Amino acid sequence: MFTLHDRLKADTTEIAKLRLSIALLMNDSSFPWVILVPMRAGVRELHDLAPPDRAVLMEETAAASRAIERLYRPDPINIGALGNIVPQLHIHVVGRNKKDRAWPGPVWGSGAPVPYPEAALKAALASLKKAFQDELARF
Amino acid sequence: MFTLHDRLKADTTEIAKLRLSIALLMNDSSFPWVILVPMRAGVRELHDLAPPDRAVLMEETAAASRAIERLYRPDPINIGALGNIVPQLHIHVVGRNKKDRAWPGPVWGSGAPVPYPEAALKAALASLKKAFQDELARF
Numbered sequence: 373m374f375t376l377h378d379r380l381k382a383d384t385t386e387i388a389k390l391r392l393s394i395a396l397l398m399n400d401s402s403f404p405w406v407i408l409v410p411m412r413a414g415v416r417e418l419h420d421l422a423p424p425d426r427a428v429l430m431e432e433t434a435a436a437s438r439a440i441e442r443l444y445r446p447d448p449i450n451i452g453a454l455g456n457i458v459p460q461l462h463i464h465v466v467g468r469n470k471k472d473r474a475w476p477g478p479v480w481g482s483g484a485p486v487p488y489p490e491a492a493l494k495a496a497l498a499s500l501k502k503a504f505q506d507e508l509a510r511f
Numbered sequence: 512m513f514t515l516h517d518r519l520k521a522d523t524t525e526i527a528k529l530r531l532s533i534a535l536l537m538n539d540s541s542f543p544w545v546i547l548v549p550m551r552a553g554v555r556e557l558h559d560l561a562p563p564d565r566a567v568l569m570e571e572t573a574a575a576s577r578a579i580e581r582l583y584r585p586d587p588i589n590i591g592a593l594g595n596i597v598p599q600l601h602i603h604v605v606g607r608n609k610k611d612r613a614w615p616g617p618v619w620g621s622g623a624p625v626p627y628p629e630a631a632l633k634a635a636l637a638s639l640k641k642a643f644q645d646e647l648a649r650f
Contacts, residue, residue: 450594451557452593476596477620
């Protein structure tokens with residue numbers, strides 16, 4: 373049975389459950405940062421997923437990317453599946469900005485997270501949830 | 512018309528042309544590092560690709576991941592599409608090793624590449640080309 377890895381649970385808040393993945397918001401207001409976790413037990417690498425799940429994951433990743441683009445107008449969007457620290461397949465989708473703290477390097481390992489104030493967290497979750505619904509309705 | 516970005520051309524050697532992407536080997540022997548570039552003009556983000564192309568890209572990415580796993584036995588595989596420096600959509604697929612120079616951080620921006628000696632480059636290209644053929648034949 374699928375259970376979300378403790379580290380992901382600690383670092384994020386749930387936006388919504390999609391068809392395959394839980395969409396999470398990373399609690400770091402430095403970047404618009406969504407994490408998708410396919411709800412499949414024991415999956416570590418992309419190639420461990422069955423091909424039909426991979427196809428859904430690609431569309432959910434594209435939806436996250438478009439949602440972030442619409443809401444935050446970043447330049448560009450970084451997508452990554454690393455697994456060096458958390459051995460449960462998860463896809464980062466992160467809007468970047470030329471003035472953000474990690475630019476032009478990657479966000480992973482770039483420093484301590486800056487947690488959202490409570491009202492800003494609620495607002496981000498609500499707008500991302502709505503944007504996911506809109507984007508996934510297009511497929 | 513699609514042309515490969517100069518920076519990618521300078522840093523890599525072609526492994527093979529797949530159905531959608533050129534598969535390139537990053538000329539850095541520190542990591543088994545493949546880059547996939549969809550042969551579509553003007554595409555920057557994953558969500559700029561048409562959905563059928565995205566489906567093919569997912570399968571080519573999984574094939575690269577499995578090829579690297581079979582040949583190099585890494586733990587784990589890092590996948591990334593960043594575009595902070597090169598604004599042409601390209602997917603990194605990198606085998607990681609707990610003793611590599613960037614562990615557990617990301618490979619991007621982790622230091623100067625260590626070019627392959629000529630014979631090792633040829634051998635890596637040949638074994639990756641064969642592994643891609645085997646993996647893509649499975650789909």
